[in-house]
Amino acid sequence: MxxxxxxxxxxxxxxxxxxxxxxAPAAVAxxxxxxxKWENKPQMPKQQEKTMQLTLLQMGDIHGHLxxxxxxxxxxxxxxxxxxxxxxxxxxxxxxxxxxxxxxxxxxxxxxxxxxxxxxxxxxxxxxxxxxxxxxxxxxxxxxxxxxxxxxxxxxxxxxxxxxxxxxxxxxxxxxxxxxxxxxxxxxxxxxxxxxxxxxxxxxxxxxxxxxxxxxxxxxxxxxxxxxxxxxxxxxxxxxxxxxxxxxxxxxxxxxxxxxxxxxxxxxxxxxxxxxxxxxxxxxxxxxxxxxxxxxxxxxxxxxxxxxxxxxxxxxxxxIDSSKIKPHPKIAALIKQKRREFVAGRGFKAHINPFNGMVLKTPIDTVVGKAEVPLYRANFSDENMPGAVEGTSHDFIADAFRDQAGADIGHMRGFRYGTHVAPGDIKLEDLYHYIAIGPQVAKTTITGQMLKDDLENNADGSFNPDTFKWTGGWQQALSGVKYDLDLYASKGNRVQNVQILNRTTGQWEALDAAKSYTYAGYWYDQAPKKVGALISSNPVTPVKGAKGEVLDGTAVVVNYLKTHTANPEQNRIRLLNPLPAPVYGNPEIQPLQGVSTAY
CATH class of the missing domain: 3.60.21.10 (Metallo-dependent phosphatases)
Known part of the structure; x- marks a missing residue:
């Protein structure tokens, strides 16, 4: 419907x-x-002006950050x-x-x-x-x-x-x-x-x-x-x-x-x-x-x-700069209590992932790897690697999925939530800020045309000048893929010069629309044919642990970090033209009026 x-x-x-x-006792119209349109009906004149100083405070998009x-x-x-x-x-x-x-x-x-x-x-x-x-x-x-x-x-x-x-x-x-x-x-x-x-x-x-x-x-x-x-x-x-x-x-x-x-x-x-x-x-x-x-x-x-x-x-x-504000003691104590069963110490206990049944047995403050570059996705639209187009955190995760699945292409959805990780230690809880919805990782086979069509749809769903046609999030991240992006071109022609890394030769090759490629990304038992952004009619193979056990997406990345550091190649998506300038007086991440076709 x-x-x-x-x-x-x-x-x-x-x-x-x-x-x-x-x-609100009255019925809703x-x-x-x-x-x-609403209209203010005349009211009786007031004998004395009534005044009030009202303060509205707004918090939002906390995304689990305690x-x-x-x-x-x-x-x-x-x-x-x-x-x-x-x-x-x-x-x-x-x-x-x-x-x-x-x-x-x-x-x-x-x-x-x-x-x-x-x-x-x-x-x-x-x-x-x-x-x-x-x-x-x-x-x-x-x-x-x-x-x-x-x-x-x-x-x-x-x-x-x-x-x-x-x-x-x-x-x-x-x-x-x-x-x-x-x-x-x-x-x-x-x-x-x-x-x-x-x-x-x-x-x-x-x-x-x-x-x-x-x-x-x-x-x-x-x-x-x-x-x-x-x-x-x-x-x-x-x-x-x-x-x-x-x-x-x-x-x-x-x-x-x-x-x-x-x-x-x-x-x-x-x-x-x-x-x-x-x-x-x-x-x-x-x-x-x-x-x-x-x-x-x-x-x-x-x-x-x-x-x-x-x-x-x-x-x-x-x-909210923690170097300039003191934490409220009551809330700080409550947060410490809530985190006690998740971090190292006598209070830690195992937890069952509600989506895939994997058991969390490792304290989330455990160091699981190293970052050689800052990991985040939030740059403004006029900066290198605008957040709406690309981010190091997503590139890194797509690399991990591709490597651990043994695929030609790794996919990471273009979500807006996440965190910032400075160069140095990566903790398990950092990964959960990126992979917080209980996916497994699986591999399937797609065609080059499927990938091209998906990239075009993604660009349209992120930058359409009709914002009610946006599909949510930003450009998805890919490993083993790079391309040029002309957002001012017509729909279907924005994604250009797509290159795929040949895992055997180590050489970049032009995308072949008729060729088959292996592709790895998010996967759920509840939606068994969908891998990453695509629905496949080919067999789907989830990434399992050494004993055949279920692995949460975070565990897949942890395994990758045992032999790699987080140092992803950047600028995999080459913008051929700058994004539009901000329109309302504030820096923007995603252009608030989309990108109109120029030619």
Whole structure:
């Protein structure tokens, strides 16, 4: 069923079936009203002007990072950034300055680390439950552990979760057809100020890591629900402010702010972009912000509210630099407790991988190899190896998969999450920040044409000027492959001069569309024909251990590091033209308006 058909099918029953939190007792208007713009109805003159200084704090895209990590991009100096104990100290500092402070989490929280994976998110939840989060937009990776687990964690109103576009799949839950999994909105009351909080999750919930993991949920993809809910909040709930927490990513959220009047603030996640200099302000006056990844940044919007309206505002972008902020003792102690069973010491215990059944028997702070170059993927669009195109971390992992599978080509998906690893020791937990979703690694056989088509689709899905055609993530990483990329060329002609390394001769050869090549990448028992990005009709061979045991993707890389260092060849993708310049006053990683065909 297409998204539009799905939306029409559920809209008739949406108002009656949505479970709105106790803070929002009024019914939600059906999205059939979505074409109606909100309007402020005249109110009785007020005898005295009511003012409030309101502070909104935004965290997002934590991706399982409990402790600090190095920051190796050009805007850092290699210092340790992030860490939830340090972030909480900053949050409490800002709360002390203004008691009218609200904290929001904009998604992708309970995935991205060993602690998250092996506890199905519980380690992160137990820490963040102390933060006083009042609004949460679940990210696609927050649905990773399945429908039942998601409801168990967030179906109780935890963190004020809202998601207007995620529904129960009637094929799995016929008794819940048309119902959203979380409330589409909530009402927050703060000292007489009435705030409407609405939320969206990206439509890519079924891609993390695959539909098998989130069976039972479906999501619409165009934000069809937004105008109807804004209308409800403005004209029925009579709120003073509308805040949207959205995991649709900065590029799309800016478009929502441009298209739909009535949203005061959109707190955005998913793309890991940073509105580090200034928010994006749309033609409707909507303030849109995004705060990077891994808990390294915290956004602050100070609003001067007069008679329920924003009179003035100020934006501050904080770096969570552990050399300048002291960790909060209570949160630091809790994190230490949560990590105790994962790190070396008397408290360590084995854990079972929920996706592949492999048993974790090695403390995650064990050194498993050496990096000769910085490993990360986050460069801005005007720098060498822009993050949207390539990164050393992904190249290194693709090399490991290719080597350990004995394949012609190694593939690593173009995910945005990860971490930064400085030259020197690589710990097992670093690998889990890159390979956090329980894949195995397998080899199959593909044709040259399959590879070329996939690379073209990947480029279109990462840089299409219609951002609603993006498929999520960035360019995938490949080992044993290099090519030229002309993003200004027409679709089907962007990937040029593809070369394949001949494993026998050590020579680079032009890709032969008719030739067969062995290809290695992520693999799951639950999707046995899919290897990496491709579905193969040929036999699939998982990489096994010395005794035939199941190996998690991290274990495959550990085995590679026993005989290699992490020193990947760089610039495997040669950009023939620079990426477009940033459009909203902030450095960009992925061009926020895509790349238009020039010829």
């Amino acid at each position: 297409t998204n539009n058909k799905l939306f029409r099918a559920v809209s008739a029953t949406l108002a009656a079936s949505l479970a709105v939190a106790a803070l 059906a999205p059939a009203m979505m074409d109606k 402790i600090p990590r190095a920051h190796l991009r050009s805007d850092g100096n290699g210092a340790q950034w992030g860490g939830l104990a340090y972030m909480y100290s900053k949050i409490q500092e800002l709360r002390a300055k203004n008691p009218n402070t609200l904290l929001f989490n904009t998604g992708d929280t309970i995935q991205g680390s060993a602690e998250a994976l092996y506890t199905k998110g519980q380690a992160l939840v137990d820490v963040l439950d102390h933060f006083g989060i009042v609004g949460f937009a679940p990210g696609n990776w927050d649905y990773l552990y399945g429908a039942e687990r998601f409801v168990e964690l967030f179906g109780n109103g935890r963190w004020g979760g809202v998601a207007a576009n995620v529904y129960y799949d009637p094929a799995v839950y016929p008794d819940k057809a048309g119902q959203t999994v979380l409330p589409p909105y909530r009402i927050l009351n703060l000292n007489g100020l009435k705030i409407g909080l609405m939320g969206l999750s990206t439509e890519r919930i079924t891609l993390a890591p695959g539909p098998f993991a989130t069976a039972g949920f479906i999501a619409t993809s165009e934000g069809e629900e937004v105008p109807g809910i804004v209308d409800t909040l403005r004209n029925q709930e009579k709120v003073d402010l509308v805040i949207m927490v959205s995991e649709f990513g900065l590029a799309k959220n800016v478009q929502f702010g441009e298209k739909y009047a009535g949203i005061d603030v959109i707190l955005s996640s998913d793309m890991h972009e940073e509105t580090s200099r200034e928010p994006v302000v749309t033609r409707n006056g909507t303030i849109v912000t995004e705060v990077g990844q891994d808990g390294t940044r915290l956004g602050q919007i100070d609003l001067d509210i007069r008679n329920g309206k924003i009179a003035n505002w100020k934006y501050t972008f904080h770096t």
